[in-house]
Amino acid sequence: MLFNSLSFIVFFVVVLVFYYSNLLKWNSKKGLLLLASYIFYGMWNPPLVILLWISTMIDWTAGKRLAVEENKRKRRMWLYLSMAVNLGFLGFFKYGDFLLENFTLMMNSVGVEYQARPMDIILPMGISFYTFQTMSYTIDMYNKKIERARTFLDFALYVTFFPQLVAGPIVRAKDLITQFYEPKKATVKQFIWGLFLLTLGLFQKVVLADTLLSNTADTVFKPRQILNFWDAWSGTLAFSGQIFFDFAGYSTCAIGIALMLGIILPDNFRYPYASLGFSDLWDRWHISLSSWLRDYLYIPLGGNRHGITRMYAALMITMLLGGLWHGAAWTFMVWGGLHGTYLILEKLQKQYLPFKITPWNGMFLAFVTFTCVNFTWVFFRAREFDTAWNMIQSMLFLNPEGTKILESFDIIKVMILIGIMFVSHWFMRNTSVKKVAINTSPWILGIAWTIMFFLIVIAQGSGEQFIYFQF
Amino acid sequence: MKLKQSLLIAIILSIVAIVAWEVYWRSEGLYPTLSDEKALWAKERAKVEKATKNDVVIIGSSRSYFDIQKKVWEQETGTKPIQLASTGSSPLPALHDIVENTNFNGTVIVGVTPGLFFSTTYPKAFPWHRMQSKIDYYRDMTYAQKANYFLSVPLQENLVLMSADEEEWADDIDLKSLLRQVNLGIRTEGIKAPPFYNFGDVSSDRAMTMAKRTVTDTAFANSIIRVWNFFGKTAPPPDKNSTTEYFLKDAERFIERGGNLILVRCPSSGGGRMGENMFLPRERFWDSLVGILPVKNYHFEDYVQFKNLTCPEESHLSKDDAEYFTKELAQIMIQDQAITKLKTN
Numbered sequence: 001m002l003f004n005s006l007s008f009i010v011f012f013v014v015v016l017v018f019y020y021s022n023l024l025k026w027n028s029k030k031g032l033l034l035l036a037s038y039i040f041y042g043m044w045n046p047p048l049v050i051l052l053w054i055s056t057m058i059d060w061t062a063g064k065r066l067a068v069e070e071n072k073r074k075r076r077m078w079l080y081l082s083m084a085v086n087l088g089f090l091g092f093f094k095y096g097d098f099l100l101e102n103f104t105l106m107m108n109s110v111g112v113e114y115q116a117r118p119m120d121i122i123l124p125m126g127i128s129f130y131t132f133q134t135m136s137y138t139i140d141m142y143n144k145k146i147e148r149a150r151t152f153l154d155f156a157l158y159v160t161f162f163p164q165l166v167a168g169p170i171v172r173a174k175d176l177i178t179q180f181y182e183p184k185k186a187t188v189k190q191f192i193w194g195l196f197l198l199t200l201g202l203f204q205k206v207v208l209a210d211t212l213l214s215n216t217a218d219t220v221f222k223p224r225q226i227l228n229f230w231d232a233w234s235g236t237l238a239f240s241g242q243i244f245f246d247f248a249g250y251s252t253c254a255i256g257i258a259l260m261l262g263i264i265l266p267d268n269f270r271y272p273y274a275s276l277g278f279s280d281l282w283d284r285w286h287i288s289l290s291s292w293l294r295d296y297l298y299i300p301l302g303g304n305r306h307g308i309t310r311m312y313a314a315l316m317i318t319m320l321l322g323g324l325w326h327g328a329a330w331t332f333m334v335w336g337g338l339h340g341t342y343l344i345l346e347k348l349q350k351q352y353l354p355f356k357i358t359p360w361n362g363m364f365l366a367f368v369t370f371t372c373v374n375f376t377w378v379f380f381r382a383r384e385f386d387t388a389w390n391m392i393q394s395m396l397f398l399n400p401e402g403t404k405i406l407e408s409f410d411i412i413k414v415m416i417l418i419g420i421m422f423v424s425h426w427f428m429r430n431t432s433v434k435k436v437a438i439n440t441s442p443w444i445l446g447i448a449w450t451i452m453f454f455l456i457v458i459a460q461g462s463g464e465q466f467i468y469f470q471f
Numbered sequence: 472m473k474l475k476q477s478l479l480i481a482i483i484l485s486i487v488a489i490v491a492w493e494v495y496w497r498s499e500g501l502y503p504t505l506s507d508e509k510a511l512w513a514k515e516r517a518k519v520e521k522a523t524k525n526d527v528v529i530i531g532s533s534r535s536y537f538d539i540q541k542k543v544w545e546q547e548t549g550t551k552p553i554q555l556a557s558t559g560s561s562p563l564p565a566l567h568d569i570v571e572n573t574n575f576n577g578t579v580i581v582g583v584t585p586g587l588f589f590s591t592t593y594p595k596a597f598p599w600h601r602m603q604s605k606i607d608y609y610r611d612m613t614y615a616q617k618a619n620y621f622l623s624v625p626l627q628e629n630l631v632l633m634s635a636d637e638e639e640w641a642d643d644i645d646l647k648s649l650l651r652q653v654n655l656g657i658r659t660e661g662i663k664a665p666p667f668y669n670f671g672d673v674s675s676d677r678a679m680t681m682a683k684r685t686v687t688d689t690a691f692a693n694s695i696i697r698v699w700n701f702f703g704k705t706a707p708p709p710d711k712n713s714t715t716e717y718f719l720k721d722a723e724r725f726i727e728r729g730g731n732l733i734l735v736r737c738p739s740s741g742g743g744r745m746g747e748n749m750f751l752p753r754e755r756f757w758d759s760l761v762g763i764l765p766v767k768n769y770h771f772e773d774y775v776q777f778k779n780l781t782c783p784e785e786s787h788l789s790k791d792d793a794e795y796f797t798k799e800l801a802q803i804m805i806q807d808q809a810i811t812k813l814k815t816n
Contacts (some may be wrong), residue, residue: 006626007618043615192474211647408656442473446480453481454488459646460635 001043003198003253004206011040012257019261026183030153033261037162041125048124051089056159058085059134060152066141067148075142082138086131094128096121098328126166128325132292134159137173139296146174154180163257167250169268169288176263184262193434196449197256200433203452204249211459212417213242216410223387228402232394234411236374237418239381244273244421247286270432273373274366274425276357278342281369293322312347316340326380331388335379342372363426370422489632496631496644505627506636507558507673510620513609515677518553519569524577524729525550525813530565531582532598533558533679534737537671537787539580540797541678547801549813552580554677558638560602561587563718568606570721578731578810583760585751586702589709592717596707624675641666662705665697670784680790686783695784696742703746715760722764733809734761734768738777738796743785767809771796774803 001008015036019029042049062082069075091099100116107114137158140146149155158177164170186194220227220235227235251268258265268288275281282290301314316337323336357365375392382388394402428436437445505511519528527544529535529552536556545551555565562581569575590598627633635645641652657663670685670692684691722732736757739747753770761768771777776799780792788796804810 001615005615005619006622007615010618010622043618044613046614189472189474192478195478196474207646212650215647404658404660406658407654408658409650409653411658412655413650438472442476443480445472445474445477447484449477449481450484450488453485454492455646457485457489458492458632458644458649460633 001040003250003257004202007043011036016260020185027153029183030157030180033162034153034157034160037157037160037165040162041160041165044125045122048122051093051124051127052130052160055086055089055131055134056156058082059138059159060149060155062138063141063148063155066138079138079142082135086135089124090127090131093121093124095324095328129168129170130159130165132289133170136170136292136296137177140173149173149177150181161258161263163254163261163263164265167247167254168286169251169254169265170292171265171288175266179263186260186262190262191260194256194259194261196437196445197252197259197433199256199449199452199456201249201252201254201256202456204245204252207452207455207459208417209242209245209249212413213238213245216406216414217242217381219405219410221381221383221387221391223382223384225387225405226390226399226402227394228399228404229394229397230411231402231404231406232391232399234406234414236378236381236391236395238414240273240370240374240377241414241418241421243377243380244269267432271425271428273370273422274429275369276362276365277346277369278339278372279346281373282339282343289322289325293318293325297321312344315343315347319343329383331379331382331385334385334388335376338376338379342376366426366429367422493630493632496634501631501634501642501644503627503629503631503633504669505624505673505675506634506638507671507677507679508620508637509605509608510612510616511673511675511677512555512557512605513612514620515553515555516568516606516609519555519573519575522553522573522575522577525811526575526577527552527580527810528569528575528577529554529556529580529582530562530569531556531580531735531737532560532562532584532587533671534584534739534787535580535582535735536679537681538737538793538796539582539735539800540680540790540794541676543794543797544801547798547812548805548810550810551676554679556582557602557605559587559598560605561590561598561714562602563588563592563714563721564599564602564606566718566721566725570724572610574728576725576729578733579725580733580735583734583736583757585747585756586706586709588718589711589714589751589756590706591710592713593710628675636669638667638669640669642668662701664701666694667698668694670695671787680793681783681787683790686789692784695786699743699784699786700746703750709751709756711756711759715763718760719764722766726766731809732764732766733804734764734766735800736768736770736772738771738780738782738788739786740780740782741785743782767804767807769800769803774799776803 001011015032018024018032024032038049038052041052059082062078065078066075069078096119100119104114104116137146137149137155141148149158154177157180158171158173161171161176216238217235220231221239248269255265255267266288268286270284270287272281272285275284298314298318301317302310303314304311319336319340320333321336323332323334323339326332326335355361375395378391378395379388382391390399393399440448519526522528527548527550529539533556536554536558539552539554539556541552541554556562557565562583566579566581569579587598590596593599594603623633632644634643635648636643639648639651641648668691670682671679672682673679685695686692725732753772757770771780777796780788780796782792783789787793801810805812
């Protein structure tokens with residue numbers, strides 16, 4: 001089910017009615033949320049709920065055993081079981097075809113005639129999110145960082161909680177399960193603020209991403225085109241805005257919906273396009289994933305504890321795997337590799353060419369960071385390297401005779417919108433929507449809310465799926 | 472933060488804005504219409520799963536969609552047909568779907584619009600992909616999509632502002648369509664497609680009728696004719712051999728399992744008919760097809776009843792003419808024993 005759909009409105013209203021009725025006690029309300037979460041997921045493809053159940057059962061059992069088991073070997077075995085099942089699901093469903101395709105290519109390249117039939121495996125929505133979330137529980141249990149979930153219901157709801165089930169934020173057990181222990185009810189302020197965030201998230205998704213930017217990005221990233229400089233940049237900038245508004249929109253909706261139920265989810269985006277460098281970017285973009293990768297991959301790989309070379313290697317491996325997490329394609333690996341390279345270069349710069357960031361050079365640095373990020377988005381969006389390479393060449397003025405495929409209005413629209421987005425991120429980088437709202441007159445906030453809602457209504461949207469559902 | 476106050480202001484202003492928007496577009500002559508979307512096709516396609524030997528399925532492109540009126544057909548034959556024709560589409564994937572994915576062995580009426588029927592078998596080509604995308608949508612439709620469609624129908628039927636259409640008509644009033652109309656200078660090269668306005672109204676059971684404006688407003692009808700001319704000029708040459716071969720395979724399989732296949736060539740007129748005579752002449756296309764395939768077939772030019780029918784935009788019949796055409800066609804088919812009349816009164 002999509003947040004930007006009529007069925008979700010009806011579904012959520014029904015959930016709210018039961019949740020806030022006095023008919024149910026807290027345990028029953030949690031049961032209601034769990035059932036609602038399975039319906040939310042099953043409305044897309046019911047049999048795939050079984051994967052959720054398996055993941056839930058395995059990690060619940062592993063967590064339960066890890067809570068009492070002291071034998072190191074046995075503890076490790078339970079951890080490996082959890083990882084094998086979750087990563088096995090990911091490997092089979094997400095990377096099965098990719099691995100087979102590359103195996104075939106490798107065999108052919110060494111002269112072995114081999115043709116495999118594509119497995120055409122369906123990708124369960126949000127599998128990368130919920131497997132990472134459940135694994136974080138078991139790993140934290142293994143490292144004795146958290147206590148085990150009190151009841152199976154609490155744990156199952158943690159794995160399946162519908163607002164963040166399919167596209168995050170990837171919440172840690174200590175931040176979410178503990179909230180299920182006591183009855184939760186949103187205050188009136190929380191409820192209204194949650195509704196505002198839901199509107200803001202839908203505005204980002206339906207109006208900004210789907211209505212204003214997606215067409216330009218889709219047009220420009222069609223394969224086998226050699227484009228003009230302006231068209232290539234417009235398409236890349238459009239995608240840059242589209243993916244931010246799409247994903248940040250989803251996260252904002254998730255946070256708002258959870259808040260309306262009295263549950264607090266962490267921020268997932270903090271104005272990433274005004275980042276001052278790439279460490280800053282990854283503290284602001286998809287925060288729940290970058291912190292997951294840091295805690296469960298980069299640090300176990302050694303982090304910065306074993307010298308510079310090992311640190312750079314750990315950083316690069318983390319970013320490459322982070323790229324692969326997004327999709328089973330070499331272009332995603334290149335995207336991750338570019339970010340890894342940027343991070344290494346930034347660390348070198350800080351070591352050998354340090355400079356103080358002032359308000360004067362800060363915006364320039366943010367602009368440079370944003371520009372570099374745009375080059376990485378080309379590999380993220382293009383499905384083939386040829387397309388990506390043609391785009392990069394066009395963006396670097398290397399295709400002066402490139403085709404013009406966008407009309408003037410498309411280019412102006414993208415430039416204005418992305419310009420506003422960049423400046424907004426710059427001015428918002430040290431604050432939050434809530435802080436701004438607190439200092440805004442109720443009338444201005446009400447009018448802004450109306451404009452967003454009205455534009456959502458007239459944009460209607462065709463129920464476009466969120467981009468990150470496929471990851 | 473006075474959130475309650477802000478919420479109240481937002482609710483009041485939103486209601487005012489939305490009502491004003493709805494009233495404005497109604498004052499401009501727009502009226503609520505259903506979108507002829509994939510979900511509507513899928514709903515109709517689902518009926519084939521339970522269809523019996525007595526049922527009739529119509530496939531084809533927009534001519535069999537506009538020109539065969541379901542209600543009149545039902546009155547004449549006693550059977551309400553299942554309308555699976557699709558605008559701008561080749562009927563070949565639709566027949567293939569019926570043959571391959573169902574056990575249906577009733578009657579299939581295939582509307583033959585030469586420019587689309589004989590266009591291509593290339594899966595990514597527009598007429599093929601357009602039909603196939605509907606079939607795929609039906610196959611892959613999720614429960615959430617079904618629920619969304621079910622909930623959207625009453626809104627579409629009652630609100631003008633719910634006008635966003637998959638077809639992206641030039642007169643849609645959703646935000647994306649309105650922005651598409653903004654023109655700040657042309658940069659791109661190549662021929663530009665003329666604006667394509669919606670000229671038909673569809674009902675919830677997929678009965679399509681030509682919008683009144685197409686009949687009464689000549690300038691509007693001419694705007695549609697310009698679109699046909701554009702398609703005529705830019706379409707690739709027909710691929711008669713591969714399309715015929717593909718169709719024959721499915722047609723033979725359908726007939727072998729006891730199905731009744733009927734070919735119908737619906738009317739076209741004016742410049743459109745002239746163009747067809749020039750580039751897709753009857754002898755080379757229609758006659759060739761019906762010469763190979765021994766099934767009942769009806770070409771509008773062979774019947775005196777249809778000689779005087781004129782299409783307002785050269786390709787489809789007005790509602791009144793479509794009703795007349797349907798009635799006469801059904802009677803011709805019954806007399807010809809191509810179909811059986813189930814109801815005698």
